[in-house]
Amino acid sequence: MIALDPAANRPQFINVRVKRQDGPGQEPYWQLFKIDYEPELNVISVLQRIAALSKTSDGKKVTPVVWDCGCLEEVCGACTMQINGRVRQSCSALVDQLLKDNADEIVLEPMSKFPVLRDLMVDRRRLFKALEKVKAWVPVDSYYNMGPGERQLRATQEQNYPLSQCMSCGCCVDACPQYNKIELERKKDETEEEFKKREEKAWDKAFVGPHAISQAMLFNNHPTGKSIAGERLDALTAPGGIQACGNAQNCVAVCPKEIPLTTSIARAGRATTIHTIKKWFEK
Amino acid sequence: MSDSNSDSNSEPSFFTKHEFAIRRLHSLTGIVPLGLYMCVHLTTNASLLGSVEIFQRAVFLIHSPGPLLPLIEWGGIFLPLLFHAGLGIWIAKTGRSNSSQYQFTSNKRYTWQRWTGFIALVYLFLHVMHLHGGIHAEGWMNAIYKVGFGQFSPYNAGSSLVDAMNLGYGIIWPAIYLVGVLACVYHFINGLWTAGITWGLWISPQAQARATKVCVALGVVLTVISLAAWAGAVFPSKDDVAKMRAIEDRMYEAGVVSGTVLENEHKRDLRGRAAAEESVDASDGEQASTGTTEPAS
Numbered sequence A: 001m002i003a004l005d006p007a008a009n010r011p012q013f014i015n016v017r018v019k020r021q022d023g024p025g026q027e028p029y030w031q032l033f034k035i036d037y038e039p040e041l042n043v044i045s046v047l048q049r050i051a052a053l054s055k056t057s058d059g060k061k062v063t064p065v066v067w068d069c070g071c072l073e074e075v076c077g078a079c080t081m082q083i084n085g086r087v088r089q090s091c092s093a094l095v096d097q098l099l100k101d102n103a104d105e106i107v108l109e110p111m112s113k114f115p116v117l118r119d120l121m122v123d124r125r126r127l128f129k130a131l132e133k134v135k136a137w138v139p140v141d142s143y144y145n146m147g148p149g150e151r152q153l154r155a156t157q158e159q160n161y162p163l164s165q166c167m168s169c170g171c172c173v174d175a176c177p178q179y180n181k182i183e184l185e186r187k188k189d190e191t192e193e194e195f196k197k198r199e200e201k202a203w204d205k206a207f208v209g210p211h212a213i214s215q216a217m218l219f220n221n222h223p224t225g226k227s228i229a230g231e232r233l234d235a236l237t238a239p240g241g242i243q244a245c246g247n248a249q250n251c252v253a254v255c256p257k258e259i260p261l262t263t264s265i266a267r268a269g270r271a272t273t274i275h276t277i278k279k280w281f282e283k
Numbered sequence B: 001m002s003d004s005n006s007d008s009n010s011e012p013s014f015f016t017k018h019e020f021a022i023r024r025l026h027s028l029t030g031i032v033p034l035g036l037y038m039c040v041h042l043t044t045n046a047s048l049l050g051s052v053e054i055f056q057r058a059v060f061l062i063h064s065p066g067p068l069l070p071l072i073e074w075g076g077i078f079l080p081l082l083f084h085a086g087l088g089i090w091i092a093k094t095g096r097s098n099s100s101q102y103q104f105t106s107n108k109r110y111t112w113q114r115w116t117g118f119i120a121l122v123y124l125f126l127h128v129m130h131l132h133g134g135i136h137a138e139g140w141m142n143a144i145y146k147v148g149f150g151q152f153s154p155y156n157a158g159s160s161l162v163d164a165m166n167l168g169y170g171i172i173w174p175a176i177y178l179v180g181v182l183a184c185v186y187h188f189i190n191g192l193w194t195a196g197i198t199w200g201l202w203i204s205p206q207a208q209a210r211a212t213k214v215c216v217a218l219g220v221v222l223t224v225i226s227l228a229a230w231a232g233a234v235f236p237s238k239d240d241v242a243k244m245r246a247i248e249d250r251m252y253e254a255g256v257v258s259g260t261v262l263e264n265e266h267k268r269d270l271r272g273r274a275a276a277e278e279s280v281d282a283s284d285g286e287q288a289s290t291g292t293t294e295p296a297s
């Protein structure tokens, strides 16, 4: 790859513009950093260089930029941020590629739908709470030996495998025009407990997001998981359920795992409709 | 999650509790009756390009329920439209379009769905006021007629439609109609596609790709029909209006005699009626019915 790049074409520096924020609820501000060019960097290594430098392009000493990461191989989702205006994982965002699209600078911003904790680090708890809401798991309580599981048809496996690759990164919800940011502030007379409860209530009413819809479909299609299929469909028709989706299909376009989210949403659309009609007649 | 139901201090509203069902109803009303009505409506209007007679026959048919018509209009069109439009505005406000940040085609379609819905709202209000008037009460109709609304006379369908289009220098209404009708067609066709996701009709990406083709084809056909409807109302000249009116009057009179048309003078064009009365006195009926317009050279 390097051999293909004529050396003359390589820049000397990389400009990195970072949207920073000192703490939750504070005003964001921009800083420009300049680091030496090295071949085959990813955005995480750029952030490491910036942390080591801790100096803006005009020489001002600043605190290191804060970010999050885990696996470094695009399976944990912790490093998700907006890079050049598009939400994605910073560990798999290759600098040479980014410079090809925009040679002038790399722009890093935190995800737009979650409260910023600091700089590029956000609080994604709502994302996981949504998975709890739709019971995205196989219910086994280990009291009884349930015997061997039902055999899965090959077709079912092929349908489920792509969905099982979701890493709960939140790209899909970040790009979704129907998923709005919820950022609450703890009131003075409120205990930590009360605040958490208020937060969860607000999340519960708001859109669950495409990842949760897709996971609900994954577990409703699982031989053991489907035993609580009805409960998942109830969750998907509750306030904040699938009805909030407006079919923009950004979710499917930005998902790094190329999960067929629109297929999951359509499948859930059919299942919830049938479920609701059935329930209505059984009342 | 299991402990969150202990909160009983704020019961969710009726709307919040039943939002799923209400949104399904929103989607359904967009297709039937509204989408279906629009297809029939545009086709009917396009028939004016065929001939004055075909269009007038269609309007006689539409108006054959007589006193029941307002009931059909309100129950089948206006109320579903008000529901769909009102909820549509609310839905549009729950989202935050980001199609300048994420320029995917489907994201632009999402944004346009909202914009065309909004255009449809403005257009349909103007359109219904312009031609129909909303309610048939005579005092109301006479009052709005003076300011250029409620212009359509079902028993002089073609001529009053063309006349109505010519109000305001013959450019303002045609322009509004062109934008409005195209926005409605886009909104319906794109809505049909998204409704397939809403209801889970096309699930796999392959099925979705096929649905796209079908919807594009439908969209092309409906666009042609809507342009024909537009042309039929916009292109005829003032001379044509007089000829159309004569044909419509003949059809009305014959229809009343044969019992196929409900007699109702209010549904005739005021100007047309004046002209018709004149023509009884005047020896040359042809001349009199063109009295309101320049005689053909």
Ligand code: HEM
Pocket: A245, A246, A247, B023, B026, B027, B028, B029, B030, B031, B034, B035, B036, B038, B081, B084, B085, B086, B087, B088, B089, B091, B092, B113, B114, B117, B118, B120, B121, B122, B124, B184, B187, B188, B190, B191, B192, B194, B195, B196, B198
């Ligand atoms: C008059 C003002 C109107 C407004 C403000 C409006 C607004 C909207 C909005 C915001 C949506 C998106 C709903 C969603 O994402 O869940 C929508 C969907 C739709 N509209 Fe309208 N609309 C209007 C009129 C019409 C008319 C006249 C028709 C039929 C010709 C129509 C047919 C549809 C259809 C078929 C859908 C798709 C529903 C779905 O995706 O499930 N709308 N409308």
Ligand code: HEM
Pocket: B034, B037, B038, B041, B042, B045, B073, B077, B124, B127, B128, B131, B132, B152, B154, B161, B177, B180, B181, B184, B185, B226, B229, B230, B231, B233
């Ligand atoms: C070039 C296009 C169009 C033409 C020439 C046209 C013509 C007309 C005419 C002549 C009427 C009067 C009917 C009457 O009073 O009995 C009417 C009413 C109406 N039109 Fe249109 N129209 C057009 C496009 C549309 C579109 C796109 C819609 C959207 C759905 C629409 C919806 C309506 C409604 C709701 C009424 C009143 C309801 C009723 O009469 O029962 N029109 N139109």
Ligand code: SF4
Pocket: A165, A166, A167, A168, A169, A170, A171, A172, A173, A210, A211, A214, A254, A255, A256, A257, A258, A259, A261
């Ligand atoms: S569906 Fe895709 S974008 Fe959404 S959380 Fe899962 S992996 Fe991330």
Ligand code: SF4
Pocket: A172, A175, A176, A177, A178, A179, A209, A210, A244, A245, A246, A247, A248, A249, A250, A251, A252, A261, A265
């Ligand atoms: S399809 Fe639905 S969930 Fe996906 S981005 Fe659009 S509105 Fe959001």
Ligand code: FES
Pocket: A068, A069, A070, A071, A072, A073, A074, A075, A076, A077, A078, A079, A080, A089, A090, A091, A092
């Ligand atoms: S660090 Fe795990 S996905 Fe990037």
